[in-house]
Amino acid sequence: MIIGTEITKQFIGSPVLDGISFKLGNSKKAALVGKNGCGKSTLMKIIAGVMNYDGGFISITNEKIAYIPQEFDFPDSTVSEFLATCIENEWEDYKIEILKEQLNFTNYNPDQLISTLSEGQKMKLKLVQVLLLDPTTLLIDEPTNHLDIDGILWFENFIKSLNKSVLMISHDRQFLNNIVSEIWEIENHKLTVFSGNYDYYKTEKDRLIGKWNQDYILFQKKKEKLEALYDRYAGTYGVKAVKSRISRELEGNSEKVPYVSKKIKEIDFKPGITHSKRMVMFNDVNKTYDGEKFIFKNFNFELRGGEKVWLFGPNGAGKSTLVKMILGLEKPTDGEVVLGENVSIGYFAQKQNQLVYDKSLLDNFLDITHCEYREVFGALKKFLFEGDILKLKVKDLSPGQRARFAFAIFTYHNYDMLILDEPDNHLDIETKEVIEESLRNYKGTLFLISHDRYFVANLEPTSVLYLKDGVLNRI
Numbered sequence: 001m002i003i004g005t006e007i008t009k010q011f012i013g014s015p016v017l018d019g020i021s022f023k024l025g026n027s028k029k030a031a032l033v034g035k036n037g038c039g040k041s042t043l044m045k046i047i048a049g050v051m052n053y054d055g056g057f058i059s060i061t062n063e064k065i066a067y068i069p070q071e072f073d074f075p076d077s078t079v080s081e082f083l084a085t086c087i088e089n090e091w092e093d094y095k096i097e098i099l100k101e102q103l104n105f106t107n108y109n110p111d112q113l114i115s116t117l118s119e120g121q122k123m124k125l126k127l128v129q130v131l132l133l134d135p136t137t138l139l140i141d142e143p144t145n146h147l148d149i150d151g152i153l154w155f156e157n158f159i160k161s162l163n164k165s166v167l168m169i170s171h172d173r174q175f176l177n178n179i180v181s182e183i184w185e186i187e188n189h190k191l192t193v194f195s196g197n198y199d200y201y202k203t204e205k206d207r208l209i210g211k212w213n214q215d216y217i218l219f220q221k222k223k224e225k226l227e228a229l230y231d232r233y234a235g236t237y238g239v240k241a242v243k244s245r246i247s248r249e250l251e252g253n254s255e256k257v258p259y260v261s262k263k264i265k266e267i268d269f270k271p272g273i274t275h276s277k278r279m280v281m282f283n284d285v286n287k288t289y290d291g292e293k294f295i296f297k298n299f300n301f302e303l304r305g306g307e308k309v310w311l312f313g314p315n316g317a318g319k320s321t322l323v324k325m326i327l328g329l330e331k332p333t334d335g336e337v338v339l340g341e342n343v344s345i346g347y348f349a350q351k352q353n354q355l356v357y358d359k360s361l362l363d364n365f366l367d368i369t370h371c372e373y374r375e376v377f378g379a380l381k382k383f384l385f386e387g388d389i390l391k392l393k394v395k396d397l398s399p400g401q402r403a404r405f406a407f408a409i410f411t412y413h414n415y416d417m418l419i420l421d422e423p424d425n426h427l428d429i430e431t432k433e434v435i436e437e438s439l440r441n442y443k444g445t446l447f448l449i450s451h452d453r454y455f456v457a458n459l460e461p462t463s464v465l466y467l468k469d470g471v472l473n474r475i
Contacts, residue, residue: 001025002047002063002137002165007056009042016042019056020191022184024137025063025165031176032169033201034186035263036400036428040169041070043186044139047167063165066135070142070169070399072122079117079125080110086129099128104154118315119146123155137165142399144172145425148315149451171429173198173454212259222249263430264383266437267407270414271444277305278340279417279445280326285335287321295321297470299335305416308439308446310456313467319449322467323347323419326447346415350422350449352406357395361385361405364394369412383408399426407435417445424455433458 002024009017016039024030024047032040045051047058048067075082083096100106105124108117117125123143130138144152156178159166167184170176176183176198183194183201194201226246233242285299295318303309311319324330325337327347339345355364365376380390383404394402403426418439424432436458439446450456464475 001059001061002065003059003061004047005057005059007043007046007053007058009039009046009051009053015189017046017053017186017191018189020186020189021056022191022193024167027163027165028182029159029166029180030168030182030184031180031198032167032184032186033171033176033198033429035430036404036426037398038186039189040186041141041398043191044141044167044169048139063137064133064135065137065139066130066133067139068123068126068130068141068143070145072126074114074122074125076113076115078111078113079108082114082125083128086132095132096128099131103127103158120148120151120315123147123151135164137167138162139167141169142171142426143168144170144175144451146315147451149312149453150314152451171424171427171432172452173429174452177454209259216258261430262384264404264434267382267411267434269411269418269438269442269444271416271442275305277343278338279303279305279307279343280340281338282325282332283336283338285325285332285337287318287325287330288333294470296332296472299470299472301465301472303417303445303447305340305445306443307463308442308448308459308461309463309465310448310450310459310461311465311467312449312451317467318470319467320350320421323421323447323449326419343417344415345417345419346410346413348406348410348418348420348423350425352402354409355394355402355406358393360391360393361397362390364405365409365412368409371412379412380405380408400428400431403427404431407431415444417447418442419447421449422451423448424450424452 002022004020004022006019006021007017008015008019020043032044034040042051044067046053048065050067087093087096103124105121105128108121114122114125123146143155147155152172152175156175159179168180178197180197181195183196183198185192185194185201185205194204196204226242226249230239230242230246233239280303282299282301285296287295287299289295311322313319321330325332326339327345354368356367359367361380362376365371365380366373369379371379377386377390380386385405385408394405397405407423407427420439423435427435432452432455436455439448439459446461448456448459448461466473466475
């Protein structure tokens, strides 16, 4: 059992965690949720023992903890070389083989560099490494971010069947619905535990917010009555008794305020083309690499204005290659890709390579958008970036904050067609909900690649495409 009591943590004098307590054990599956930057990864690192805390106490009884961070740090070696370092004796190779079979980790070349593996393969390789330690508790930060849908479904079943306690940070709501029995929410430096899955947490949280605000309204009414009573008795002998009554009835409520969630209010995507103009067309497109491996074969596809298309398929199926051909970054081996006339395309990439990590947020925004200096502050404030944080370098942001910053840049200009490649990765749930609402109301053309089933369902796509083995099927 892992028990935390009154844990506190500060960074540069500012509180991150303030007197939080928790229990984890008995093969419980729990999830940490909250806004980007609220302290989820900090708490997980504290439990894992890789970060110190300032106050409180953590008791660990009969537990062996393994921690899988959000971003993997592998050596520059091959898969087989790395796995050889994960065991003490060669005769233990059989343990690796058993785990690879359990994890369905077979679609790789043992002699290939780890850096060339897909993110899903890297996740499985990391799992092999930590499970060889035979932990009783797994701490996993954003496990589904780079898994395709098949990988997520596999991971769900794997975690369900795992006879270990698991604490995850995840913003994949469908995944949380299917896996966890507790939601741990960090808000305003405090931790609240909800017994149930994500939908239960959401319903209960809305109920608590409603009660909080109703209590505030009732308190304000009571306060107004007491103030009127005081005014009536001011200057009389009865004023002392009234003061005593006011003090007694308002005790503990003097700072009562309505519930306010600091989140992005809205994102406004404004297209220029809103009807059925042809946006892009693939005519008998073939795409091969090294003259042998077919990515697409006799590929035909047309996308028209106003459509909202969701494309999904296994990692490596060619989704990103298809996008690069639309953008003109790659050419087909045979056939043609035709864009509509005067179509402006906005591309939100899975990896934000346009960001310069050693530059500040302010300089990045100016350099990429070419906007007027006076416009920067209002544009970034909409995405909760203001004050001294604008001086921070991009490398100092959390992955979630970087994704939100990238969206601030992306939405500065208006486009007729949006191509979004895993736009929801790393974003907290509240930000996802705002983006979902904005994209649902977007009148332009949307081409979405995503493995987040909850996100896609809320987006209400007009078409669903499945790409596998070079074949595109409309579902």
